[in-house]
Amino acid sequence: METPAAERLRLTEIFLSVQGEARAVGWPTVFVRLTGCPLRCQYCDTAYAFHGGEWWEIDTILAEVARHGVRHVCVTGGEPLAQKRCLKLLEALCDAGYEVSLETSGALDIAGVDPRVSRVVDLKTPGSKEMHRNLLSNLPLLTAHDQVKFVICDRADYEWARAMVAEHAIAGRCDVLFSPSQSELAPRDLADWIIADRLPVRFQLQLHKVLWGDTPGK
Numbered sequence: 001m002e003t004p005a006a007e008r009l010r011l012t013e014i015f016l017s018v019q020g021e022a023r024a025v026g027w028p029t030v031f032v033r034l035t036g037c038p039l040r041c042q043y044c045d046t047a048y049a050f051h052g053g054e055w056w057e058i059d060t061i062l063a064e065v066a067r068h069g070v071r072h073v074c075v076t077g078g079e080p081l082a083q084k085r086c087l088k089l090l091e092a093l094c095d096a097g098y099e100v101s102l103e104t105s106g107a108l109d110i111a112g113v114d115p116r117v118s119r120v121v122d123l124k125t126p127g128s129k130e131m132h133r134n135l136l137s138n139l140p141l142l143t144a145h146d147q148v149k150f151v152i153c154d155r156a157d158y159e160w161a162r163a164m165v166a167e168h169a170i171a172g173r174c175d176v177l178f179s180p181s182q183s184e185l186a187p188r189d190l191a192d193w194i195i196a197d198r199l200p201v202r203f204q205l206q207l208h209k210v211l212w213g214d215t216p217g218k
Contacts, residue, residue: 007057009034009055009086010036010053010055011033011035011061012048012049012077012078015031017029021204022149023175024074024118027070032075033077034082035050035078036050038133039130041128041151042127043182046077062093072101073101074102075089075090075101076103081110100117100118101118101119103122106124110138110141111138111141118146119145119147121138122151123149123150123161125152125153125157127151127157127181128151128153136168139170142170146173147174150164150177151180152181154185155193158178165201171201177204178199178203178204
């Protein structure tokens with residue numbers, strides 16, 4: 001008998017690596033990459049997840065995650081929340097006892113995400129070419145368990161992100177992460193700007209790219 005669609009998601013890949021970003025950086029982590037994304041950020045490094053993929057039953061996903069034998073799980077994409085059944089997967093992972101994070105673009109409603117999940121919300125800067133997709137109604141929903149990320153392409157992006165952090169008091173709600181867009185902004189420049197302004201944000205590099213470059217599945 002075919003599994004009901006309500007129990008399946010379309011996945012691009014599941015793999016074990018080191019978390020390269022956000023609060024759990026450095027931890028061995030299983031990444032569950034869902035297929036599909038309604039955004040087209042100009043710097044996207046996972047465009048291979050826009051299309052294709054294979055249907056997986058949620059129970060099969062849980063079994064594959066368990067096979068890797070680590071505590072941290074990151075559900076990512078693409079844009080994972082573009083598949084409504086992502087919410088059920090997140091709940092199932094939490095019920096199984098994992099430390100779960102969700103990497104989301106900030107363009108879709110996060111209200112239905114299980115509160116045990118750390119929501120890493122990527123607010124899109126002008127340089128992303130998708131700033132108009134930001135769902136600002138997500139910001140009041142953020143808690144200390146969540147994180148907000150800005151990918152900074154240039155000084156104009158930095159000024160915009162700095163203003164957003166101040167205007168919406170984001171640093172008082174959760175951790176704020178500033179990352180330089182690879183090949184567009186020198187990491188040292190971004191670090192210098194943050195230090196000069198004493199911003200209440202965390203500078204970060206993508207550790208997985210330092211270690212393995214742009215290799216998919218790493």
